[in-house]
Amino acid sequence: MLTQQHTDLCQQVRAFGEAEIAPRVSAMEETRAVEHHLPQLIARQGWIGVAVSRRFGGMGAGHLAKTLIIEELSRVSAAMGTAAQASQLGTAMIVHHGSSEQQQDWLPRVADGSCLPTIAVTEPGSGSHVLGMESTARRSRGDWVLNGRKCFVGNSHVGGVHGVVVRTGRGRGHGSLSAFLVEADRPGLSVPAHRPRHGLHGFACGELVLDNCRIPAANMLGEPGDGLAVAYSSSILYGRANLAAVALGIHQAVVDTSSAYAGSQRRYGRPLAALSAVEQRLGQMRAGLMSGRVIAYDAVSRLDRGEACDDELVNAKLQTARWAQESAQWGMEVHGAAGLLVEHGIERLHRDAQHLWAPAGTGDIQAKRLAEGVTGHHTQHLPWSVLLAPSLASTCDGMTRSPAPSGVLAEAHA
Numbered sequence: 001m002l003t004q005q006h007t008d009l010c011q012q013v014r015a016f017g018e019a020e021i022a023p024r025v026s027a028m029e030e031t032r033a034v035e036h037h038l039p040q041l042i043a044r045q046g047w048i049g050v051a052v053s054r055r056f057g058g059m060g061a062g063h064l065a066k067t068l069i070i071e072e073l074s075r076v077s078a079a080m081g082t083a084a085q086a087s088q089l090g091t092a093m094i095v096h097h098g099s100s101e102q103q104q105d106w107l108p109r110v111a112d113g114s115c116l117p118t119i120a121v122t123e124p125g126s127g128s129h130v131l132g133m134e135s136t137a138r139r140s141r142g143d144w145v146l147n148g149r150k151c152f153v154g155n156s157h158v159g160g161v162h163g164v165v166v167r168t169g170r171g172r173g174h175g176s177l178s179a180f181l182v183e184a185d186r187p188g189l190s191v192p193a194h195r196p197r198h199g200l201h202g203f204a205c206g207e208l209v210l211d212n213c214r215i216p217a218a219n220m221l222g223e224p225g226d227g228l229a230v231a232y233s234s235s236i237l238y239g240r241a242n243l244a245a246v247a248l249g250i251h252q253a254v255v256d257t258s259s260a261y262a263g264s265q266r267r268y269g270r271p272l273a274a275l276s277a278v279e280q281r282l283g284q285m286r287a288g289l290m291s292g293r294v295i296a297y298d299a300v301s302r303l304d305r306g307e308a309c310d311d312e313l314v315n316a317k318l319q320t321a322r323w324a325q326e327s328a329q330w331g332m333e334v335h336g337a338a339g340l341l342v343e344h345g346i347e348r349l350h351r352d353a354q355h356l357w358a359p360a361g362t363g364d365i366q367a368k369r370l371a372e373g374v375t376g377h378h379t380q381h382l383p384w385s386v387l388l389a390p391s392l393a394s395t396c397d398g399m400t401r402s403p404a405p406s407g408v409l410a411e412a413h414a
């Protein structure tokens with residue numbers, strides 16, 4: 001499944017992570033402040049444009065390559081992996097729903113790393129209930145005027161352009177929302193101070209306040225009433241896969257950290273790793289990681305091949321998040337009391353893993369969606385991976401498809 005291009009990319013990202021990100025992790029943990037420099041440095045590597053067509057200067061390397069980049073970054077710092085994935089969603093809004101002028105304007109800047117887009121859908125009173133949002137846009141002298149408050153916006157403090165979904169129609173129907181591009185320096189847009197969070201320290205995930213924020217009509221993404229489609233398609237095709245990649249990165253780090261600790265300690269005159277309870281946990285952790293890679297890489301490879309795969313993406317997010325959280329708990333147990341000490345790193349991974357449940361659909365939402373596939377309660381007729389197949393093809397126009405000589409999937413980039 002991995003080509004030589006993929007394995008080379010993994011090595012490149014890993015070298016970058018070790019050289020540039022790893023030395024900053026303890027400072028991010030200590031200060032808990034927003035990290036501005038690293039997301040921009042990651043963007044300047046061209047990695048936010050990994051699934052942007054070469055026509056716009058992107059890598060055109062597709063969704064498996066995107067997954068590998070996010071996974072490798074998350075292995076070193078889940079906060080920076082999450083920052084990289086958040087801007088991929090904002091980018092997806094422009095790739096799949098932007099006009100040709102919007103694409104010409106923004107995608108070259110995404111590709112060269114000078115602009116980090118965001119996606120702003122969640123509100124304090126809605127969350128999973130996207131159609132329950134209250135923020136609005138109203139017409140005024142040919143412009144749109146936006147009012148409301150978005151929360152948990154990934155890269156809120158470092159984003160250059162925000163893909164904001166708000167209410168433009170009456171009622172709660174599917175056509176009641178629209179999407180807009182709001183530049184970070186627009187008058188009427190403000191970003192309140194960063195609030196402390198459980199983990200992912202360094203990652204900006206804050207609020208956007210829209211107070212009579214006037215934007216030109218040309219900033220609308222798609223047509224009036226397309227907001228729900230913009231939000232859902234970006235979340236299903238990109239968000240699910242991206243969070244699966246973050247989960248894999250955290251999971252790999254949990255396995256690395258726990259096995260190193262168990263190998264370095266002695267109890268009862270032999271290595272800790274030789275105790276059957278510890279050995280069982282390490283084995284189960286690795287099983288979850290291997291299975292997670294198979295389902296996540298398979299799902300995104302289907303996107304690259306132009307196959308229908310919405311449910312596979314949903315499943316990948318559900319399972320990789322669950323398995324990473326389970327392993328993070330086992331990792332804490334393998335460390336005993338030492339796991340509570342910051343210096344071993346496992347408590348950071350345990351905290352960061354808690355952030356996998358909610359984004360891009362909570363675990364409940366993923367399970368509900370998969371259940372609908374068997375109960376016949378699917379509200380949408382065609383999968384997004386089918387509906388957006390023409391524009392998805394442009395996301396991997398720079399990809400070579402030859403198999404890697406080794407042909408190894410799961411631990412090829414170990």
Ligand SMILES: Cc1cc2nc3c(=O)[nH]c(=O)nc-3n(C[C@H](O)[C@H](O)[C@H](O)COP(=O)(O)OP(=O)(O)OC[C@H]3O[C@@H](n4cnc5c(N)ncnc54)[C@H](O)[C@@H]3O)c2cc1C
Nearest residue numbers: 119120121122127128129152153154355358359360362364
């Ligand atoms: C790290 C991180 C990054 C994020 N990035 C972004 C971003 O970039 N942009 C953005 O807009 N948002 C972002 N979010 C917010 C995320 O999209 C929301 O957290 C998510 O949509 C869930 O909403 P909520 O947290 O308000 O939970 P709620 O929807 O309030 O859910 C609360 C509980 O109820 C359950 N529940 C809700 N509805 C149902 C249902 N229909 N069936 C069964 N159970 C249900 C949930 O599973 C959960 O357990 C991010 C969140 C995190 C943690």
